[in-house]
Amino acid sequence: MFTGLNSIRFTSIALVLGAGLTAGVATAADLVVGFQQEPTSLDPTADATASIDGMLTQNVYESLTIVAENGEVHPNLAKSWDISEDGLTYTFHLAEGVMFHDGSAFNADDVLYSFNRAMAEDSVNPSKGIFKSIESVAAPDANTIEIKLKGKDAFFLFNMGQGDSAIVAEETAATNNATPVGTGPFKFDSWTRGDRLTLVKNPDHREAATVALDKVTFRFISDPAAATAAMMAEELDAFPGFPAPELLPQFEADPRFRVNIGSTEGEVILAMNNAKPPFDNVEVRRAIATAIDRDEIIDGAMYGQAVPIGSFYPPHGTAYMDLTGAYPHDTAKAKAVFDSAGIAGTTVTMRVPPFPYAMRSAEIIQAQLTEAGLDAKVENVEWGFWIDEVYKKKNYDMTIIAHTSPNDMGNFARGPKYFYGYDDAEFSALWESIKTEADPVKRDALLKQGQQYLTDQSVHGFLFQLPLLGVFRNEVEGYWSSSPVLYMPLKGVSKG
């Protein structure tokens, strides 16, 4: 947008005229990070807002395990664990000498309390489902936790590394929504709702020696143009989840910045209401997959910055198989199917939530479906409406949504009550075997079967993996480039 020469000239004028006016630049150990979504609460065990995990999980709060960038599960508050022969009993050996930020000691009682709270009848844990496989939790001694499962759960250790399973102290659980207290490498410092959240380094953390940052300030900037301006004006050091792919080229062209295009766990799908004609007909669903052109959608909606998917599994996962060629784009073929199914000219409505990736994709898909002979309509709805009408009441034909949770192929086994309206005993049985398979190699083989199955059934239009777009000042290093979870640990991040 601005030529280099001009910026230099203006910078020097600014140095002369505005030196006294410019706000103090943060020192090397202070990081200022932009976030599009503002948290409403600061307790990840009671609110699903993604930015709570993005800012606090594994920074302020810690869990028994932690998931690494490549999806592997590593020790965290549990320094090690043993699994019984039958795969049903997990014995966690807790890290010793750990303190909560309020100075109280961490021990097995806190783990016990956290699990009982999440599993209680009146629990409002947003992922209560991940605790459903637990039969009992016990603390044989102060540094040991023994968890018995009802049945094998291949994702158990992974799930124990989520924000939903953060370990909190009983004394502070009720006030964590505004003043979070955890055991993590960063302590909560302050929160000005609507403006910023500040964390400071926890010098007492067991890995404090490896933490480079002294202070991290998160600024909440929802508007993409404002986010761009704030980066350009060097008010921010990093914007790890940048909202607008169309604005990235100006950062790529600017030597001050580094742009990262990574992957998230978000599969973007053109969801079809499988319980509702004509989408209950697998031939129609396959024809819809044939009618849509993923490349055109990615170019138009994501400015080329996304990886296409042919099923419901992230391309960075170990079990990924490329099924994008299963239904090659062929408008004439799709049209013929719609004709023979007697639905040519039928009105199908996409009820689209207010996310740029969804709204832009919808317009392109509308044109593609219209070309194939359907009367496709787009209805942009607000998020509260979407959650109620589409998700809860299943009152929709098609919609576009990203499923951002990890290991979420089980969505297709949630039965007719779930908004997919997809009820398939064969897939449910397959998911059950995936979920209970402890051997990673065998599990990956089953996951491949699952991908293949969902593609064959063409349950939805599988579009692309939501990218993780990040803009960083050159000095900022150590940020994850992709995330298999909703959090992004600051432990390894440094500046300058």
Next chain:
Amino acid sequence: MGYFLFRRTVGFLLTLLAVSVVVFAVMNVLPGDPALTILGLDATDDALAALREQLGLNDPLLTRYFSWIWNALQGDFGTSHSFRVPVATLIGERLPMTISLAISGMVLTLIVALTLGIGAAARHRSFGDWGVMFLSQLGIAIPAFWLSILLVLLFAVKLRWLPPGGFSGWSDPVAAMRSLILPTVALALVQSAVLTRVTRSSALEIMRQDFVRTARASGLSHRRVLWRHVLPNALVPIVTIVGMQFAALVTGTIVIENVFYLPGLGRLIFQSISNRDLPTVQALVMLFAAIVVTANFIVDLLYVVIDPRLKVRR
């Protein structure tokens, strides 16, 4: 005057009551589920049920409405569903931002509009007059958010004189004022363009009146005639518009706060509506309604001050 005040107070309360019924009804008719919004798409049915119970969403509609009114009358506006803190606290945190912005926008609007409007009227049909008319036309045509982006690109990104956004409170007054400059300009632009035109035409009308000619004939200077005789008499239509504009400024902050990421009430109401945070929306809409009604009330009082003849008529 006593009867006038009584009538206005009753009107004020009735307006607020009507607003509360409308907001409550609309928010309940709108599709949406606060519990599902908070717990997200992976939530289990029992967790949702537990949260609904916690938030008191299971009570009948009328029970909820009347308990809300009852508590509000005692100064308790309830607890925000999404933030889980008292609504009064939330509003208290954000009010200084929005009020500062609305007031600075109003002051800038008045300074610009009165100076340019009276000035243009005094030099009727001169180049200066045409220039003011052209600029005000332009000001009305430019969308505030677009101007905001341009201002940020020039003054924050290119020149680095001012911050691109944010507001960290009045504890550091210099920083606070610097943060307010660009949003104030963006907010005041349209309003001052409108008001300049009103001021100019109102002043022109007064200048044609006999008493102005008499004042001139009695040897008063041009400037004195303008500010002592023309302006006070031109004020009635100006004050009417200013009253309406104050309401527009308060609501205009919603857009401006978003572009400049300011932690004010506008952003809060936007967020609360999409989160279906009924207690917060309810209280904020009531607050905005109260501000508008109060602004109109002050305008009515000002009429009497400006034009004592009106007092007799009432």
